[in-house]
Amino acid sequence: MLVLAGDVGGTSTRLAYFEADAAGLTVLSQAQYKSTAHGSLAEILRHFSQQHGIAAERACLGIAGPVIGGRVHTPNLPWTIDSADLAGTLGLSDVHLINDLEANTYGIAALKQDDLFTLNPGTPKPDGTIAVVSAGTGLGESLAYWDGDTHRPLPSEAGHADFAARNDLEAELLLYLQGKHGRVSYERVLSGPGLHDIYRFLRDRRYFDEQPAIAEAIGNQDPPAVITRAALKGSCPMCIKAVDLFIGVYGAEAGNAALRFLATGGVYLGGGIAPKILDLLKGATFMVAFTAKGRLSPLVQSIPVHVILNEDTALLGAGRAAFYAR
Numbered sequence: 001m002l003v004l005a006g007d008v009g010g011t012s013t014r015l016a017y018f019e020a021d022a023a024g025l026t027v028l029s030q031a032q033y034k035s036t037a038h039g040s041l042a043e044i045l046r047h048f049s050q051q052h053g054i055a056a057e058r059a060c061l062g063i064a065g066p067v068i069g070g071r072v073h074t075p076n077l078p079w080t081i082d083s084a085d086l087a088g089t090l091g092l093s094d095v096h097l098i099n100d101l102e103a104n105t106y107g108i109a110a111l112k113q114d115d116l117f118t119l120n121p122g123t124p125k126p127d128g129t130i131a132v133v134s135a136g137t138g139l140g141e142s143l144a145y146w147d148g149d150t151h152r153p154l155p156s157e158a159g160h161a162d163f164a165a166r167n168d169l170e171a172e173l174l175l176y177l178q179g180k181h182g183r184v185s186y187e188r189v190l191s192g193p194g195l196h197d198i199y200r201f202l203r204d205r206r207y208f209d210e211q212p213a214i215a216e217a218i219g220n221q222d223p224p225a226v227i228t229r230a231a232l233k234g235s236c237p238m239c240i241k242a243v244d245l246f247i248g249v250y251g252a253e254a255g256n257a258a259l260r261f262l263a264t265g266g267v268y269l270g271g272g273i274a275p276k277i278l279d280l281l282k283g284a285t286f287m288v289a290f291t292a293k294g295r296l297s298p299l300v301q302s303i304p305v306h307v308i309l310n311e312d313t314a315l316l317g318a319g320r321a322a323f324y325a326r
Contacts, residue, residue, distance in 0.1 A: 002028075002054060004090065005318035006061035007103060008041060010076030010137035011272070014315045015048045017056060020323035025110065025316060028054060041081050042089045049090060060096040060322035061086070062103025062314045064138060066157050070097055076137050096325050099155035100314055101142035104270045105132045106153055107317025108144075108308075115310040116268075117278060120287055122304035128264030131257040132308075134271030135250060139187035139194075143261040151265070153317075158257065160185045166252060166289075169245070176201045189249050192224040192273065199227050199242040208238035228276055243277060244285055250274075251289030258303045259296060266304035270314070274307045281307060 001021065007014040016030040029052045033044050041061075063081055065074045070083035086095040098106075108130065127146040134140045139159030144151035163184045165171040177184045177197060188194055196218075203210050214236050217226045230236035231243035250269075258267050267290075274281060293300045310316075 001058065001323060002056050003319055003322035004049075004054075004056035004059040005315055005322055006041075006045075006059075007100060007312075007314035007318060008061055008074075008081075009035065009064045009100060010074070011035060013038075013041065013044050014312065015044070016312075016315055016319065017052060017054045018319040018322075020319055025319045025323075028052075030312075030315075035077055040079055042086060045086060045089055056090070056092065058096070058322040058325060059086075059090055059092055060098060060103075060318045060325065062098055062100040062318045062321075064100045064140065067097045067099055067155065072097060096322060098153075098318070098321055099140070099142065099157075101132055101134055101140035101270070102153040102155040103314040103317040103321060104134060104140070104308075105130070105142045105144045105151070105268075105317065106320045107310075107313035107315070108132070108268060109151065110316040110320060111308070111310055111313060115308065115313070117307040117309055118304065119269075119281060119307060120290070120301075120303070120305040122266070123302045124266055124304045125264040128266075129261050130265040130268065131254075131261045131263035132268045132270050133250075133254045133257050134269070135190045135194075135273045136271035137192055139185075139190045140271070141257055143257075143263065144265075146265070158260070159187045159190070162186075163189055163249075166248075170249065172205065173198065173201050173245070176205070186249075186253050190246070190253060192222075195227055195242060195246050195273075196223040198245050199223070199238065202238050202242055202245075208241065210238065211236055214239065224273075228273075232277070232279060243280060247277070247280060247283075247285045248289045251286035252292070254286075254305065255290040255293055255300050258290070258300050259293060263303055266306060268306050268308055270308045272311070275309050275311070278307060278309075 141158035230239035
């Protein structure tokens, strides 16, 4: 079966044609587009389909945002995406829209061992619920339950739940972010823009003196990338602290997801940030925060934690979802 799959995020949109069957997916063609460089998703789809001239039998797109009645108002792009409109663009009877984290979760079954890095081996239960927590341009969370044959994802918007501070520094960060945003969700912290805000918080509250070279780089380049690179190099104390604070909150919220969903099948860290800071995730900060759950700490310690290294996981998942669509 020929399927068109897409992973539509605030930063980039990935599209692919797959030959799909019960054995898996074979890539026929694939491309990546900068989302903000285009006025709509339909524009990107027209370009991709005209370029390759492949007639798909089914299409599924994973979208960063809540899918309600076949429509999505994307929170990180000025787009309204409608499945019926896209079906007309592609000449199909229907285009299946799912949350991007639902697509990411579908894609886990298509991953190989070298597509993952294990932070905590735990005691995995193959038929247990799995959770996915993905920090990137935004924060997405999803779960998948075992239906007897495979894991079936369920979407959520848990990344927009209220941020809960665990200590005095995080409480001060919360107050700082409330002054900027009003309500503060976990996404306001666990995202690229969130990392930049953590850096600003440490600077504005004078925890560190800002290095002129870092300030100049942030003004001319992508701020989260500048902060991350400096933290990995160990060349900027404020960047090191910003990323460490980010990692602590990431670990705590991933542990929250493990408890909310009783994710005995494992917790998977998706999105673009985790692979980039993998060397720092290997340190103690993440797993200490993940397992610090009071009386339920032994349960959380038994849950496997993996970092997804394959950036096409959501794209693969959208392809699988198209094939298995009912």
